[in-house]
Amino acid sequence: MTKQGDCVNCGKVGETELHHYNGDRKFHFSFGRGSKVPDFMVAELCRKCHNDVHQTIDDRVADSEQQFFLIMKTMFRNEK
Numbered sequence: 001m002t003k004q005g006d007c008v009n010c011g012k013v014g015e016t017e018l019h020h021y022n023g024d025r026k027f028h029f030s031f032g033r034g035s036k037v038p039d040f041m042v043a044e045l046c047r048k049c050h051n052d053v054h055q056t057i058d059d060r061v062a063d064s065e066q067q068f069f070l071i072m073k074t075m076f077r078n079e080k
Contacts, residue, residue, distance in 0.1 A: 007046035008073040016044040019053055021067050043070035044077075 006013045021041045045053065053067065 003044070005044055007049050008044050008070050008077065009049040010046060012046040012048075014046065016046055017050045018042040019045050019050050019067070019070070021071055022054075040075070041071055043067065043074045045070065 003016055003018075004014070005016045007016055018039075019042060020036045020039075021043075022037075043053075053063075053070075
């Protein structure tokens with residue numbers, strides 16, 4: 001799903017995509033293996049940042065933390 005807005009990671013204005021959390025703790029929030037987390041656990045990212053999140057595998061703990069941070073930024077922004 002895409003929408004107009006700005007990326008919560010880099011700030012680029014334009015189309016954003018919704019990235020569902022897929023970090024190490026995703027199974028605590030989903031309904032089993034192979035299912036996505038609920039739609040409230042998303043980050044609004046531009047295409048480049050969305051692709052970058054899916055390519056990052058260097059440090060799973062840091063990647064998971066970064067995803068949670070971006071999701072919190074999205075949730076906080078949408079509450080205003």
